[in-house]
Amino acid sequence: MSARISFLKNPDPCNHLSDYKLRYGTDGYKSFNNLFRCFNDGRIKIKLQGIDIPRCSYCSVYQKRLYICLICRSISCSSHILLHTQLNKGHDIAIDVERSELYCCACIDQVYDSEFDEVVVSKQLIGLGMSVKSGAAVVAVRSNKKRRLDSQLIIGSKFLVSPRDRREKWTFPLGLRGLNNLGSTCFMNAVLQALVHAPPLRNFWLSGQHNRDLCPRRTMGLLCLPCDLDVIFSAMFSGDRTPYSPAHLLYSWWQHSTNLATYEQQDSHEFFISLLDRIHENEGKSKCLYQDHEECQCITHKAFSGLLRSDVTCTTCGSTSTTYDPFIDISLTLDSVNGFSPADCRKNRYSGGPSVNATMPTLSGCLDFFTRSEKLGPDQKLNCQSCGEKRESSKQMSIRRLPLLLCLHVKRFEHSLTRKTSRKIDSYLQYPFRLNMSPYLSSSIIGKRFGNRIFAFDGEGEYDSSSSSSPSAEFEIFAVVTHSGMLESGHYVTYLRLKGLWYRCDDAWINEVEEEVVRGCECYMLFYAQERVIQKAHKELSYQVISMADAFPFADC
Amino acid sequence: MNHSVNRSPTLDEDDAADDFEKDEVTLREVINIKLVESGEKENLMELVRDRLVECGWKDEMRIACREHVKKKGRKDVTVDELIRVITPKGRASVPDSVKAELLNRIQNFIVSAAL
Numbered sequence: 086m087s088a089r090i091s092f093l094k095n096p097d098p099c100n101h102l103s104d105y106k107l108r109y110g111t112d113g114y115k116s117f118n119n120l121f122r123c124f125n126d127g128r129i130k131i132k133l134q135g136i137d138i139p140r141c142s143y144c145s146v147y148q149k150r151l152y153i154c155l156i157c158r159s160i161s162c163s164s165h166i167l168l169h170t171q172l173n174k175g176h177d178i179a180i181d182v183e184r185s186e187l188y189c190c191a192c193i194d195q196v197y198d199s200e201f202d203e204v205v206v207s208k209q210l211i212g213l214g215m216s217v218k219s220g221a222a223v224v225a226v227r228s229n230k231k232r233r234l235d236s237q238l239i240i241g242s243k244f245l246v247s248p249r250d251r252r253e254k255w256t257f258p259l260g261l262r263g264l265n266n267l268g269s270t271c272f273m274n275a276v277l278q279a280l281v282h283a284p285p286l287r288n289f290w291l292s293g294q295h296n297r298d299l300c301p302r303r304t305m306g307l308l309c310l311p312c313d314l315d316v317i318f319s320a321m322f323s324g325d326r327t328p329y330s331p332a333h334l335l336y337s338w339w340q341h342s343t344n345l346a347t348y349e350q351q352d353s354h355e356f357f358i359s360l361l362d363r364i365h366e367n368e369g370k371s372k373c374l375y376q377d378h379e380e381c382q383c384i385t386h387k388a389f390s391g392l393l394r395s396d397v398t399c400t401t402c403g404s405t406s407t408t409y410d411p412f413i414d415i416s417l418t419l420d421s422v423n424g425f426s427p428a429d430c431r432k433n434r435y436s437g438g439p440s441v442n443a444t445m446p447t448l449s450g451c452l453d454f455f456t457r458s459e460k461l462g463p464d465q466k467l468n469c470q471s472c473g474e475k476r477e478s479s480k481q482m483s484i485r486r487l488p489l490l491l492c493l494h495v496k497r498f499e500h501s502l503t504r505k506t507s508r509k510i511d512s513y514l515q516y517p518f519r520l521n522m523s524p525y526l527s528s529s530i531i532g533k534r535f536g537n538r539i540f541a542f543d544g545e546g547e548y549d550s551s552s553s554s555s556p557s558a559e560f561e562i563f564a565v566v567t568h569s570g571m572l573e574s575g576h577y578v579t580y581l582r583l584k585g586l587w588y589r590c591d592d593a594w595i596n597e598v599e600e601e602v603v604r605g606c607e608c609y610m611l612f613y614a615q616e617r618v619i620q621k622a623h624k625e626l627s628y629q630v631i632s633m634a635d636a637f638p639f640a641d642c
Numbered sequence: 643m644n645h646s647v648n649r650s651p652t653l654d655e656d657d658a659a660d661d662f663e664k665d666e667v668t669l670r671e672v673i674n675i676k677l678v679e680s681g682e683k684e685n686l687m688e689l690v691r692d693r694l695v696e697c698g699w700k701d702e703m704r705i706a707c708r709e710h711v712k713k714k715g716r717k718d719v720t721v722d723e724l725i726r727v728i729t730p731k732g733r734a735s736v737p738d739s740v741k742a743e744l745l746n747r748i749q750n751f752i753v754s755a756a757l
Contacts, residue, residue, distance in 0.1 A: 137678045147674070150725070163722065194720035453701070 095199055095539055101177035101191045102198060105155070108175075113155045114204045121185060123209045125403030127534035129185040133158075139182050141165055152179035152188050166190045184536050195537065202538040209535055258583040260287070262321050263328035263593035267335055271592055272353040275577035276360065277331060278590040279564035279612050280314075281321050282581050283490055284622035285388040290318040294384075295368065302367060310363040313337050328593035338363070353566055353577050354416075354494050354610055361385040361413055389413040391488035394527040399469035399476045400460070406470065409485055414492035417451040419510050448493070448516040448611070449524075456483050456525050458534075483530035487522055489618055491560055493611040498572060509572045513607060516562075518582075518600075520613050523558040560613035563622075568609040580606065584623060673752065682751050686744065693740045703732055 098106070105113070122132040131153055133139060140147045141162035149162040154169060155178045161169045170177055170190040177191045185205050189196045260282060264274040280286050289295070290311075297303055297312035313334040320329050342359055368383035381390070393412050398405045458481045461467070466475040495514055500507045523529055532538050565580040579590045580603045589598045614622075677683040694700050706728055711719050 138675065163725070188721075192720070193722050450705075453704075 096197050098198060099189050099192045099194075099196055101189050102187070102196050104175075105178045106198070106200075109155075111200050111204065113178075114198075114201045117155075117180065118204065118208060121205065121208045125401075127209065127403075127536070129205055129209050129536065131180060131182045131185060133160075143168060151182040152190070153182050154179050167193065186537050197537070197539050199539045202535075202540040206535050206538060206540050257326070257588070257595070257597075258586075259324070260322045261581070261583065261588060261590075261595055262326055263590065263595050265328045265330040266592040267330060267332060269350045270331075270335060271577040272351045272356055273331065273335060273338070274590070274592055275353050275566045275579045276357045276610075277317065277334075278579040278581060279566060279610070280360075281318065282564060282583065283388065283612065284563075284614065284618050284625070285489055286384060287318065287322075288625075289384045290315055291322060308337050308340055309367050310334070310337050310341070310360065311367050314364070350573065350575065352498065353568070354414075357492070357610065358414070361389065385413065386411075388490045389488050389492060391484060391491070392486040394483045394485040396481045396483070396531070397461075397467060397478050398458075398481070399467075399472060399478050401476045402469065402472050404469060404471045413488070414494050415455065416494040416496050417448075417455055418496055419446060419451065419512060419514060445515050446512060448514060448520070451493075451495070451514070452522075452525050456481065456530050481530060483527040484522065484525050485527045487526070487558060487560075487615070489615055491520075491522070491613040493613070495609055495611070497568065497607075497609055507572055509568075509575070511607065513605075515604075516608055516611055518562045519616075520560040520562070521558055522560060526558060557616065559616045561616050561619040562611060563614050563619060564612035565603060565606065565608050566610040566612075567606045569607055577609070578606075673748075676755050677748075677751065680751075680755070686747060689747070690740065690744060693743065694736070697737050697740065699732075699735060699737070699740075702735060703728060706731055 117131070120131050120133060122130045124130075131139075133153075138147050139151050139153075139160050141149070141151060141164075142159045143161060143165040146162050149164070151160050151162055152166050153160050154173075154176050156176050157173065159169065160182065161179070166179065166188070167190060169179075177189055178196070179188045179190055180186065181188055181195075187196045187198055187201055188194070264277060266274065295311040295315055297309075297315040300309055300312050300315075302309040303312045313331075316333055317329070317331055338356075338360065341363055362385075365381065365383045365385040368385070381387075391412050393410050395408050395410065396405050397407075458479050460479045461477065463477060465478075467478050468474070469476040469478070497510045498507060499510060532540055563582050567578050567580070568575050569578070570576050576591075580598070581588045581590060582603075587598050587600055587603050589596055589602070674683070677686070707724055710724060710727055714723075
């Protein structure tokens with residue numbers, strides 16, 4: 086099983102570390118090989134021969150954080166480590182005895198070296214014998230196919246470019262248009278606004294890649310949702326600012342999901358998933374070469390598909406079994422966002438301890454919770470390969486590959502099957518406009534098990550350390566779908582971010598709003614895009630276009 | 643390694659209180675040695691680790707660290723500083739149930755090791 090050094094996040098070494106490396110290279114690290122003691126849960130300690138309890142050579146204390154000098158192997162506590170450097174010139178780099186992490190005594194701070202981590206983790210991996218159960222998806226992933234979305238510019242067959250927009254008093258960006266509520270259809274309008282302004286999707290339809298006039302399904306008289314979307318895109322970007330009624334799409338969607346064909350309020354997220362599903366069905370059939378959605382080239386998957394990694398670890402022997410599953414969105418639990426149940430929160434208060442500053446739930450809190458190591462209950466014992474019997478285990482999710490567009494769904498609607506009740510969780514969730522997803526990537530999550538390391542596990546670095554075409558983990562928000570009110574009688578509104586400005590889309594009413602309004606809203610679905618997608622979209626929106634309405638009048642709608 | 647060789651010579655032999663303290667410290671050390679030798683120390687460490695994660699203490703600490711880093715700025719914070727600032731908060735917020743359980747385990751150990 087190969088282990089590769091990734092170029093993910095290599096902090097620059099301090100001068101002292103650089104000097105040390107120049108002089109000693111990696112020999113010093115390797116000489117510690119026999120002193121590492123490995124544990125099942127990924128921890129690695131330094132164990133000196135004949136000494137059970139390491140002590141500071143200056144003050145004999147054993148209770149504090151201890152560091153062992155890389156050069157002379159003397160042990161110092163945190164209070165005396167600086168003294169050691171001062172007394173011994175050049176003895177700057179040490180290793181934390183308990184954690185096997187590099188420390189620079191002169192900088193009084195932790196430092197990182199991927200070569201050190203490689204030595205440490207290699208030792209650990211040999212001991213653990215980590216196994217990877219790979220499905221067909223992984224084989225496809227490892228085939229090094231670089232999936233890049235070739236998003237073409239708006240300049241397609243339907244538009245002309247002009248140097249100046251004639252409607253000067255209308256300063257809204259192109260494509261911004263209200264949607265009429267056709268009877269509790271705000272759930273649909275909200276999602277449509279977000280999708281219409283998702284750059285990859287917008288470019289796909291506007292460049293004619295699913296042209297309703299050329300669609301084979303439609304010519305056969307079959308239902309085709311992508312065709313209905315084609316109509317909508319044309320209408321939205323026509324330049325006409327009067328509110329549009331997406332009746333065709335609603336009707337088509339009803340025909341597909343007859344159980345939801347009522348005038349009752351539906352769940353926006355449910356609509357989102359089913360719409361993407363239909364697009365995949367219509368689009369993907371011809372383009373999907375594999376059974377799994379992994380390599381599907383339909384617009385849904387190109388834009389939204391990512392890969393989740395699930396590790397199940399036996400708590401007895403530490404061996405892990407890994408599986409990969411594709412996803413088109415991530416649903417996040419809102420309740421236990423701070424990592425502890427409301428019960429523990431109460432307990433802390435009674436015992437007189439400092440009140441758990443029940444800080445506001447944040448999106449990063451939710452993502453932390455999503456990627457936490459979860460101990461599976463005793464009734465969920467799994468068959469461990471190396472132990473040979475059913476053992477208690479823990480499960481941990483992480484993101485193996487990020488999609489172009491990341492949809493984060495906040496689970497605000499709780500449906501209890503036992504009590505046959507549903508409720509809405511109203512608590513405010515704080516979320517950022519810029520989101521860095523690297524802490525939730527598999528390489529980071531797995532890496533954390535082995536202490537503070539820079540290291541690629543199991544080829545995790547493979548995808549990320551490739552050339553300039555590798556996606557970054559930096560995301561920028563472009564749409565927020567909010568829900569206000571009660572479960573049965575609520576209302577969906579979408580906030581769109583276009584060219585740095587925020588617009589509130591409340592069915593037929595669109596107006597520009599301040600950033601604070603968006604920050605303070607009750608988010609339900611958050612749409613993030615990789616920063617390069619946003620940057621590209623910025624450039625594209627800067628082109629002024631004459632609409633079809635001027636050049637070629639629109640026949641319907 | 644003979645511990646007394648490394649001990650710094652700052653004891654006031656006339657002070658009885660100091661003597662008492664010296665004995666206390668020696669006793670603590672003896673217990674610690676026995677714990678380590680028998681491997682019970684590892685078990686206890688793992689137990690504490692598990693309990694502190696379960697009750698959310700670890701997450702609390704992570705949030706506290708984040709807050710501090712946000713305040714000081716990413717470039718200006720060292721590991722040492724974080725330890726210095728967070729340790730008192732951490733010690734203070736360990737739930738009593740965890741302390742009680744740990745104490746119980748150590749007491750049982752002492753009894754069983756016939757110290």
